Amino acid sequence: MTGPGTWLARHLQAALGASGRLARAPLATLFTIAVIGLALALPLGLKLFVDNARAATGDFANAVDLSIYFRLGTPIEKVRQLAERARSRPGVASVKVIPADTALAEFRKYSGFGAALDAITDNPLPHVLGIRPRAGADSTAELAKLKDYFASWPEVELVQMDIEWVHRFNAILEVLRRALAVAAVVLAFGVLAVVGNTIRLEIQNRRAEIEVTKLVGGSNAFVRRPFLYTGALYGLLGAMLALAIVFGATALLAPAVADLAAAYGSRFTLLGPGQDDTLRLLGGGALLGWIGAWGAAARHLRAIEPQA
Amino acid sequence: MIRFERVAKRYPNGREAISGVSFEVPRGEMVFLTGRSGAGKSTVLKLIALLERPTRGVVTVNGRSTGALPARKIPAFRREIGVVFQDHKLLVDRPVFDNVALPLVVADTPLREIDKRVRAALDQVGLLGKERLLPLELSIGEQQRVGIARAVITKPAVLIADEPTGNLDPELALEVMNVFRRFQEVGTTVMVATHDMHLVREFGKREIVLESGHVRDARDVHVPTIGAVAP
Ligand SMILES: Nc1ncnc2c1ncn2[C@@H]1O[C@H](COP(=O)(O)OP(=O)(O)O)[C@@H](O)[C@H]1O
Ligand SMILES: [Mg+2]
Numbered sequence: 001m002t003g004p005g006t007w008l009a010r011h012l013q014a015a016l017g018a019s020g021r022l023a024r025a026p027l028a029t030l031f032t033i034a035v036i037g038l039a040l041a042l043p044l045g046l047k048l049f050v051d052n053a054r055a056a057t058g059d060f061a062n063a064v065d066l067s068i069y070f071r072l073g074t075p076i077e078k079v080r081q082l083a084e085r086a087r088s089r090p091g092v093a094s095v096k097v098i099p100a101d102t103a104l105a106e107f108r109k110y111s112g113f114g115a116a117l118d119a120i121t122d123n124p125l126p127h128v129l130g131i132r133p134r135a136g137a138d139s140t141a142e143l144a145k146l147k148d149y150f151a152s153w154p155e156v157e158l159v160q161m162d163i164e165w166v167h168r169f170n171a172i173l174e175v176l177r178r179a180l181a182v183a184a185v186v187l188a189f190g191v192l193a194v195v196g197n198t199i200r201l202e203i204q205n206r207r208a209e210i211e212v213t214k215l216v217g218g219s220n221a222f223v224r225r226p227f228l229y230t231g232a233l234y235g236l237l238g239a240m241l242a243l244a245i246v247f248g249a250t251a252l253l254a255p256a257v258a259d260l261a262a263a264y265g266s267r268f269t270l271l272g273p274g275q276d277d278t279l280r281l282l283g284g285g286a287l288l289g290w291i292g293a294w295g296a297a298a299r300h301l302r303a304i305e306p307q308a
Numbered sequence: 309m310i311r312f313e314r315v316a317k318r319y320p321n322g323r324e325a326i327s328g329v330s331f332e333v334p335r336g337e338m339v340f341l342t343g344r345s346g347a348g349k350s351t352v353l354k355l356i357a358l359l360e361r362p363t364r365g366v367v368t369v370n371g372r373s374t375g376a377l378p379a380r381k382i383p384a385f386r387r388e389i390g391v392v393f394q395d396h397k398l399l400v401d402r403p404v405f406d407n408v409a410l411p412l413v414v415a416d417t418p419l420r421e422i423d424k425r426v427r428a429a430l431d432q433v434g435l436l437g438k439e440r441l442l443p444l445e446l447s448i449g450e451q452q453r454v455g456i457a458r459a460v461i462t463k464p465a466v467l468i469a470d471e472p473t474g475n476l477d478p479e480l481a482l483e484v485m486n487v488f489r490r491f492q493e494v495g496t497t498v499m500v501a502t503h504d505m506h507l508v509r510e511f512g513k514r515e516i517v518l519e520s521g522h523v524r525d526a527r528d529v530h531v532p533t534i535g536a537v538a539p
Contacts, residue, residue: 009418009419208399209399211397212397212398212399212410213410213414214383214386215359215386215391215397216386216387216391216410216411216414216458217383217384217385217386217387217411217414217415217462218383218410218414219380219383219384219414220380220383222383222414305359306359
């Protein structure tokens with residue numbers, strides 16, 4: 001008497017019934033969806049922020065350069081000679097010589113202090129070697145070894161590793177990532193509570209119908225089914241609203257971010273939610289709604305037993 | 309088909325609605341359950357439909373003892389019993405068709421079959437063509453017959469009714485009672501609770517009389533037993 005077609009038809013019917021009921025109480029439905037949408041938009045927004053920050057810094061976060069500053073008065077010939085030695089050192093990818101004169105000229109050009117610098121007769125800047133480590137030799141230990149080696153040259157005043165800020169920045173991102181996880185869990189419980197409460201009210205409103213359905217032999221599973229669909233639908237619509245909010249915010253911010261990036265000579269553009277994020281949010285929203293409805297149904301449907 | 313063995317039912321408030329009730333209704337018989345208001349008629353029917361469980365004794369319906377049936381098997385059990393209520397318990401915001409179809413819908417019956425059987429059931433109670441009306445657009449007698457159509461649509465082996473004619477004038481009451489008799493004639497076991505003695509006499513079926521929660525007499529109206537003449 002029952003086949004897969006019937007099973008499918010029943011579920012389709014329950015799903016259609018659920019959407020019909022939502023449409024019949026548009027204001028309450030919109031309110032619930034808005035709350036769910038905001039609760040889901042927040043973690044998605046945070047995740048995008050972290051992703052974007054990562055992408056924006058990704059270009060140079062991995063390329064840690066060493067800067068070797070020579071003592072003032074070290075002749076440029078000596079510096080070039082040492083540059084050759086640095087080049088032959090394993091673990092070094094490239095070496096760039098920045099003579100003091102070039103550095104000063106650039107500084108004069110870009111700093112805007114040109115006139116003031118004219119008053120200085122002696123060049124206060126040292127010669128510098130820019131060292132880029134070979135890929136694979138850029139682990140913290142390898143870098144430290146390289147740094148010690150250069151520091152042991154008598155002509156060298158200071159070896160600087162541009163690595164500290166990368167560590168700090170990554171630490172901040174890690175904190176944000178964990179905050180995101182915590183926020184996501186807390187807000188997921190919020191969604192469960194909102195859906196659960198909405199379904200509880202709906203169960204109360206349809207008490208008579210539930211009683212009669214049980215009276216004629218409807219199982220708990222049968223009575224529960226439309227409420228589960230209603231919950232999943234709430235979650236799905238909430239997730240769609242969250243996506244709309246986040247896509248909208250990304251579109252609004254993108255031009256300003258592009259301008260900012262251009263000012264730093266970067267071609268970075270703001271990333272919106274990707275396909276994975278989108279699917280995960282939609283699926284997650286529907287699942288949360290389903291679970292929230294399940295909880296409410298488990299608690300409140302059993303209590304409704306038909307009275308003759 | 310229906311057997312009560314020394315059955316007692318005490319409600320949570322401590323009130324013992326029936327006690328020591330024993331009777332048996334064989335398959336295919338039609339029986340009236342009579343007695344004053346408060347005698348325990350509704351309680352007996354609720355025990356049959358498993359809306360309540362017996363406090364003591366054994367209630368057996370269709371070969372199954374209701375006392376031991378696990379909760380998850382109750383829905384399937386109820387689908388084998390048709391129940392008609394005095395207040396008919398129809399869903400007033402659903403058309404007649406949906407109300408009558410409900411027992412088939414909860415049993416996951418294919419849609420085409422539902423359509424066919426709803427029409428057949430409505431035809432049996434003389435309401436064919438009223439599928440799209442809402443219950444409140446019907447007369448009280450018609451509403452009661454919608455309730456009967458819903459009770460019989462699963463072709464239950466047992467059909468029970470709690471004062472199905474209570475709100476009807478004598479002519480409509482007779483009509484509704486005739487519907488029950490037609491189901492008995494095709495093999496359904498029927499039990500009707502009523503205090504309409506006039507109707508009971510007219511039908512000449514077996515009668516079980518309840519008095520303050522006890523069976524006063526289980527007799528055939530044509531063959532009074534000694535108990536029936538007690539003061
Ligand atoms: N749910 C209930 N809770 C407590 N007492 C009840 C309940 N249902 C019925 N009773 C009591 O049980 C007795 C029998 O009631 P009932 O079976 O409804 O009798 P009838 O249907 O013959 O009028 C009455 O005294 C009634 O007050
Ligand atoms: Mg009663």
